[in-house]
Amino acid sequence: MSSMDRSDAVGGAVDVAVDETAVDETAVGLKTYEVRTYGCQMNVHDSERLSGLLEDAGYVRAPEGSDGDADVVVFNTCAVRENADNRLYGNLGRLAPKKASRPGMQIAVGGCLAQKDRDTIVKRAPWVDVVFGTHNIGKLPVLLERARVQEEAQVEIAESLEAFPSTLPTRRESAYAAWVSISVGCNNTCTFCIVPALRGKEKDRRPGDILAEVEALVAEGVSEITLLGQNVNAYGSDIGDREAFSKLLRACGKIEGLERVRFTSPHPRDFTDDVIAAMAETPNVMPQLHMPLQSGSDTVLKAMRRSYRQDRYLGIIEKVRAAIPHAAITTDIIVGFPGETEEDFEQTLHVVREARFAQAFTFQYSKRPGTPAATMENQIPKEVVQARYERLVALQEEISWDENKKQVGRTLELMVAEGEGRKDGATRRLSGRAPDNRLVHFTKPDEEVRPGDVVTVEITYAAPHHLLAEGPVLAVRRTRAGDAWEKRNAAEAVRPMGVLLGLPKVGVPAPTPAPAGGCGCD
Numbered sequence: 001m002s003s004m005d006r007s008d009a010v011g012g013a014v015d016v017a018v019d020e021t022a023v024d025e026t027a028v029g030l031k032t033y034e035v036r037t038y039g040c041q042m043n044v045h046d047s048e049r050l051s052g053l054l055e056d057a058g059y060v061r062a063p064e065g066s067d068g069d070a071d072v073v074v075f076n077t078c079a080v081r082e083n084a085d086n087r088l089y090g091n092l093g094r095l096a097p098k099k100a101s102r103p104g105m106q107i108a109v110g111g112c113l114a115q116k117d118r119d120t121i122v123k124r125a126p127w128v129d130v131v132f133g134t135h136n137i138g139k140l141p142v143l144l145e146r147a148r149v150q151e152e153a154q155v156e157i158a159e160s161l162e163a164f165p166s167t168l169p170t171r172r173e174s175a176y177a178a179w180v181s182i183s184v185g186c187n188n189t190c191t192f193c194i195v196p197a198l199r200g201k202e203k204d205r206r207p208g209d210i211l212a213e214v215e216a217l218v219a220e221g222v223s224e225i226t227l228l229g230q231n232v233n234a235y236g237s238d239i240g241d242r243e244a245f246s247k248l249l250r251a252c253g254k255i256e257g258l259e260r261v262r263f264t265s266p267h268p269r270d271f272t273d274d275v276i277a278a279m280a281e282t283p284n285v286m287p288q289l290h291m292p293l294q295s296g297s298d299t300v301l302k303a304m305r306r307s308y309r310q311d312r313y314l315g316i317i318e319k320v321r322a323a324i325p326h327a328a329i330t331t332d333i334i335v336g337f338p339g340e341t342e343e344d345f346e347q348t349l350h351v352v353r354e355a356r357f358a359q360a361f362t363f364q365y366s367k368r369p370g371t372p373a374a375t376m377e378n379q380i381p382k383e384v385v386q387a388r389y390e391r392l393v394a395l396q397e398e399i400s401w402d403e404n405k406k407q408v409g410r411t412l413e414l415m416v417a418e419g420e421g422r423k424d425g426a427t428r429r430l431s432g433r434a435p436d437n438r439l440v441h442f443t444k445p446d447e448e449v450r451p452g453d454v455v456t457v458e459i460t461y462a463a464p465h466h467l468l469a470e471g472p473v474l475a476v477r478r479t480r481a482g483d484a485w486e487k488r489n490a491a492e493a494v495r496p497m498g499v500l501l502g503l504p505k506v507g508v509p510a511p512t513p514a515p516a517g518g519c520g521c522d
Contacts, residue, residue: 031071032062036091039078041264042199043111045179045228046137047076050110052169057141068095072106072144077113079194080368084113092125099127106130106144110137115157115198116370122153133157134199138168161185161203174418175488176452176481177260178222182210182248183229187237188267191305191372192294192334192365199230204238211251214258221484223452224260224415225252233266233275245270246278253282257480259454260415261285262437265292268308271316280323287324288437291316292332293360296351297344300337303376310351317355328358328403328436335392336365336385338376345388352395358403358438359465360396364389397464404462407438411458411474414440418451418485430455434467442469445476452481 033054037047051061054072062070073095078084092107099105108130109121115133122128129147132139135158143154161184172178185200214225227248229235236244252261261284266275268291279285291313295301298309320327333348352360364385367374414432421431421441429441432455442457449455454477457469 030058030060032066033059033072033074034062034066034068034070035074035076037076038084038087039076039080039112041179041226041228042181042184042230043076043078044173045181046111046134048170048172048179049168050074050076050137050140051171053138053141055171056169057144068098069102071102071104072108074108074110074140077109077111079112079116079198080366085117088113089124092128096125096127104148106147108132108140108144110134110140112195112198116194118157119155122155126153129153131155131157135159135161160200174222174451175485176222176415176479177224177226178217179228180210180213180217180225181205181228182232182235183238186230187234188231188269188307189305190294191303191376192337192368194368194371195230197370202229202231202234202238204235204244206239207244207248207251210248211255214252215255218255218257221452221480221487223258223479223481224262225258227252227261227263229263229265231265231267231270232263233272234270242272243274246272246274249275249278249285250282253284258284259479259481260435262288264290266290267292268306268313268316273319276316276319276323279320286435286437287327288330288435289320289327290330290332293348293351293355294332294334295337295340295344296348297340298347300340300344303339304334304337304373310347314351314354326436328438329355330359330437331355331357331361333360333362333392334365335362335389336380338365338373338380339378340365340380340388345392349392349395352392352399356399356403357396358436359400360392362389362392362396401462401464404438404464404467406462407434407459407467408462409459411456412440412469414442414455414457414469416449416451416453416455416482438467439465440467440469443472445473447476449473449476450478450482450485452483452485453477453479 033051035047035050037043059072075088075091077088088109095107099107106129107127109128110132112134114121114131115135118131121131130140130143130153132143136156139156143156147154183202183204185202186196187202188196217225233245235248236242241247249261252258261282266289271291279289293313294304294306296310301309317329320329333352335345365380412434414434416430416432420439421429424430424441427441428444430444430449431439431441434440440457440459442455445455455473456475457473458471459467460470461468
């Protein structure tokens, strides 16, 4: 798979039939909001909380296609990409005339770039009203009100976490799938990554709090959860239990009604045998693993300050395949890290051939000011990086296609997804996710199926990035998750609706596997 720039803003929208009378009666006097999300899954999780906070404060979503024409526009930013700053300030510049022509409009900037740049943001874009960081997202409504009353920008950056985002109000983007944060921060010191400096040291939630949240979500109709952390399988280091993550997976397996459990993003250093055993022995933990490689060269891994080497990485892959034969394994790879030689790059290609990833999210190395790698000698010329990148992508495309062809003829249960097939309408197909997270487009059955329901299909065709089930659906199972989706849509059809927060798609709730290119030291 070619590079998926998850630092692009994502903002999918849906058309919802709205009862005009209901809108007139409920929307009078209500302010609208729009949240633009950049970066990794942790930001997506935080944006759901920002939306929940704003709706608790009385705001409603801006209408579809408003493109900044809202009373409050919030940017939840990423600092991983070299051009993240330019992208933010370019977008802020485009909003300046809208704000000038709309009295009372407010603009807020949060996330990792806000944590890094702080008051620089209001110096470069003085029309911004609020700047908040990664540790105090719960303060957004208060800061907006304070900026309005005092008529001056509010910049408030906390140096440590004030409250786990999961404890804040939320406006989830899926009725049938949910993110559950188990930790925040990262204790790694990867030389290419700025996130630990902005998210802070790892802090773990109590297992009982996590499981209580999962149980509450299942009671609402959620049937799939994704456990989320910058370095998710290091969970337990903050509470003194090295096997806490495997215990958490097994505990999720005992929750009635929870059909699918995923997690992202782990680190090879902390991927221990007890985690592999828990994955293999817990039926609702899906046969899917995103394991960031970054480089196949021991020399480059050492320069990256990654605490594993090629043999250790391939050993993990071998153990996972032995315990879970049908597991789909995906990865992240950085091409062109400072000092990378042709021999180093060949070692990366060797690991790709040996590991046979279902997908690889590949990235050209991008300098980030404030990281050790940014000042290293032997920065690789752009043309060399581009050539290596194209060779890697071509190899992985071939492997992805070969691995997908092995799925042809298999009978799979799919969780029906919402908005994953761009051509579904034209092709009379629906889309869903297999247990291993592969995307499958299937023939629309005669009976109604809803997002969150489960269908059984036979795979008939494979492409590098998706599968097709062109025959009739073999079985349909209506689920509580589908009921929840139907109930939620019915409720939203009679109230003001607007732009949905876009998700970097990783399975259900989102189809891309892990924070991109070292967003977090995964």
